[in-house]
Amino acid sequence: MVSRKEVAERAGVSVATVSYVLNGxxxxxxxxxxxxxxVMSELGYKPSYAARALKIKKTNHFAVLVHxxxxxxxxxxxxxxxHQARRHGYFVSFQTYHPEDEERFLQEVSGRIDGVILLGQSLMPETLNGLRSAGIPVLSIMEPMQQSEWITTVDMDWEAGMTQLIRHLAEQGHRRIGFMATGIPRHPHEQRRQAFRSAMLAEGLPCEEEDVLSGGGRLEEAKSAMKHYxxxxxxxxxTAWIxxxxxxxxxxxxxxxxxxxxxPGDLSIAGSExxxxxxxTEPRITVLDYPRKHIAHIAVDMLVAIxxxxxxxGCKMESRLLIRGSSMHE
Amino acid sequence: MVSRKEVAERAGVSVATVSYVLNGxxxxxxxxxxxxxxVMSELGYKPSYAARALKIKKTNHFAVLVHxxxxxxxxxxxxxxxHQARRHGYFVSFQTYHPEDEERFLQEVSGRIDGVILLGQSLMPETLNGLRSAGIPVLSIMEPMQQSEWITTVDMDWEAGMTQLIRHLAEQGHRRIGFMATGIPRHPHEQRRQAFRSAMLAEGLPCEEEDVLSGGGRLEEAKSAMKHYxxxxxxxxxTAWIxxxxxxxxxxxxxxxxxxxxxPGDLSIAGSExxxxxxxTEPRITVLDYPRKHIAHIAVDMLVAIxxxxxxxGCKMESRLLIRGSSMHE
Known part of the structure; x- marks a missing residue:
């Protein structure tokens, strides 16, 4: 395990300075x-939460930042x-996070919470540093992009999931499969689009830019994008869309x-959640099924452990493929 | 407007004692x-928030307690x-509330928030008194039961809504109309069951206890209750169910x-949200439509005003009836 001393040496500062930075x-x-x-990122330094716990009063409260x-x-x-947090005796509050909240957020949570769960959220580097300095651990579910080695992630294996879906569609004779993305930068669904692309290439299927539509993430927007298309x-x-x-x-x-x-017949359709x-719906839609309850429980258990x-x-959860009427006659 | 002096006189205590109680x-x-x-409830006394604002630092943060x-x-x-809170420059956090949280909740919010919005929630009388003493105003949306005159409510006019629905069904020839309730005590949907009952009686239609089923509020539970029935x-x-x-x-x-x-044909079905x-769904379901965006905006505007x-x-919002295929051929 990397020590403060090693961080200090590599950064060319005193150990006291490293402690100052860590404690904000x-x-x-x-x-x-x-x-x-x-340097801490480079060396993979993790602050000792035991030391922190001695200094700072535990509040048994954590914040969940929702997308x-x-x-x-x-x-x-x-x-x-x-539900799981309550079992551990923790109190949870939920809020969204916008980049302009950075300062406010740190002020709000400082001394008040023991940890943060990000759900489909990413943080400004300043906010992340602030939390790190305050010794507040962060756990991320559905991380839109890898932000820092310091963050523990409980993720979903989208690549394995997309591979399952694509293979099922290929078995039904589809070769040219389209993908409806949200089209919003830094969106948590971006991961899914990348996984789709990798899985298509790995299966040796064509993956053209024109086969990706932007649907905005919402029902009505997706419907009009599809109508237009x-x-x-x-x-x-x-012949098929995911x-x-x-x-x-x-x-x-x-x-x-x-x-x-x-x-199905003219077109097959699949979702991923x-x-x-x-x-x-009529027909019911073929989807990937991730164990959401299990993911939530693991995330809470891990944060409490930290x-x-x-x-x-960190870990990655597998999905099951639920084949329904939208891709094969039931 | 009722003054502290009047409260003190009626309660037989000094004005200072009333202030002590108000400030917790x-x-x-x-x-x-x-x-x-x-006595404050009886006289309809409302603490002066201006006085409070001078004493307590404004935090521009409010808590929403979700059901x-x-x-x-x-x-x-x-x-x-x-969204609306952000427009007013307020920061919002969301949490659930369980009766056992009372003490904890008061501790958490005291000095940290400017107001509370209850969404389908009711509070323990002790919590309510605590908030009142701390001069933290409470606004309620979809109040499961009237808790206190002191709480401002932004509600939905369920009785008018149910009347619209029942009249539509009666026009289609239905006389015996069933209701699926959640069957959970103190649930925010209890209001809807009462409104259904009043509206049926007002329309001169039979309202039998056996025509009310408990569906637990969830899709799968409701489905098995209906199957069983x-x-x-x-x-x-x-011949029709709401x-x-x-x-x-x-x-x-x-x-x-x-x-x-x-x-429709054998049975008609309607929802209320x-x-x-x-x-x-196939067919699409006839429902009541309440202006949820508008309700949220009004609630936030009111809380900020308080x-x-x-x-x-307080106010009550009207619904529109959206007639769809589940109660009349489209």
Whole structure:
């Protein structure tokens, strides 16, 4: 394990300066602070939470930073986080986080919380450094991009999931498969688009830029994007579509029906989340199913372990493929 | 406007004692504290938030206490609360509230927040008194039961809504209309069940205890309750069903389809929330539509007004009836 001394040596500063940076004390120049953080990242230094626990009163409270409160997939994780946290005797509050909140957020949480769970969120580097300096551990679920080695992640194996989906569609005779992404930068679904691309290439299937549509993440937006596409000349190249989330899959299905297309038959459609809605459409939608309750429980257990000075390793959860009527006759 | 002096006189204590109670200071017996609160309720006394603002630093933060994080109808209000609060420069955090949290919750929020919004939540009387003593205003949306005159409410006019729905169904020839309630005591949907009952009686239609089913509020639970009912001898008395929420309406529809019943035709079904899912089923479900964005905005605007020492009046929002395929051929 890397020590403060090693960090100090590599950064060319005193051990006291490293401690100052870690504890967020004033009297250290911004340049030095950044240098120390850079070295900590480089060496994979993890602050000792036991030391922190002695200094700072435990509050048994953690904050969950949500990406979008109205998202049904995320909501399915949130309620389980809350439940599991209560079992451990922790109190949870939920909030969104916008880059402009940085200072405010640090002020709000400092001394008040024992840990942070990010759900589909990424933080400004300044916020991350602030939390790190305050010794507040961060755990990330559905990380939009890898931010720091310091953050423990509980993620979903999107590449394995997309491979399952693509193989199923290929078995049904599809070769040209389209993908509906959100089209929003730094969005947690970006990971899914990348996984789709890698899986298509690995399966030796064509992956053209024009086969990716932007659906904005919402049902109605996805529906109009699909309607627009179906009315265009490009339409009918792809015989199957995968959506980065289920709401967009439902929107695509709705657009197909209004355009008089048979699903499956003319087009196959699949989602990737298994929200309640995707099982209530006609036909029901083929989806990936991730164990959301389990993910929530593992995330909470891990964060509590970190707070209690254990160092769990990150993990990736596998999905199951649920084949339904939108990709194969039931 | 009632003054502290009047409260003191009626309660038979000094004005200083009333102030002590209002500011949550020690040195007042529990008996006196309760007496003062009872008199404040009786006289409709509202503490002056201007006075409070001078004493306590404003934090520009309010807490929203949610009933259930996974509920799609509530989620549709939450994201708009967040958005509108940000417009006013307020920071919002969301949490659930359980009766056992009382002491903890007061400790958490004391001095940290400017106000509380309850969404489908009710508070323990002790918590309410604590907030009142601390001069923290409370606003309630979808109040499960009227708790205190002191709480400003932004509510939905369920009675008018249920009347609209029942009249529509009566026009289609239905007389015996069933209701699926959650069956959970102190649940925010309880209001809807009462409104259904009043509206049925006002329309001169029969309202039998056996025509009310408990569906637990969730899709799967509602589906099995309906399946069980359809297999029973009691089935087929009601020709139409209204569900207290849309998830249960979707569950009922699913049970009818599995039982080979035609909707509409054999049975009509209606929901009461207009969540996204109720428009994606086959047939789409007739629902009440409440302006959730507007409700969220009004609630936030009102809470901010109260914090700024204005005294807005509570209000009730009307619904629109959206007639769809589950109650009339489209």
């Amino acid at each position: 004390k004033p009297g250290v120049s911004e340049q030095t602070r950044q240098k120390v953080h850079a 979008y409160l109205g998202d049904p997939f995320e909501a399915g994780i949130l309620s389980h986080i809350e 179906l009315a265009s000349e490009a339409a009918r190249t792809c 959506a980065a989330n289920d709401l967009m899959a439902v929107g695509m299905l709705s657009a197909c029906r209004e355009a008089g297309l048979k699903v 298994n929200i309640l809605m995707s099982e209530q 707070i209690e000075n254990k160092q769990p390793r | 200071k020690p040195g007042v017996s529990e008996q006196t504290r309760q007496k003062v609160h009872a 259930y994080l996974g509920d799609p109808f509530e989620a549709g209000i939450l994201s708009h609360i967040e 359809l297999a029973s001898e009691a089935a087929r008395t009601c 569900a207290a929420n849309d998830l249960m309406a979707v569950g009922m529809l699913s049970a009818c389809r599995e039982a080979g019943l035609k909707v 207009n969540i996204l899912m109720s428009e994606q 914090i700024e020492n204005k005294q807005p009046r």
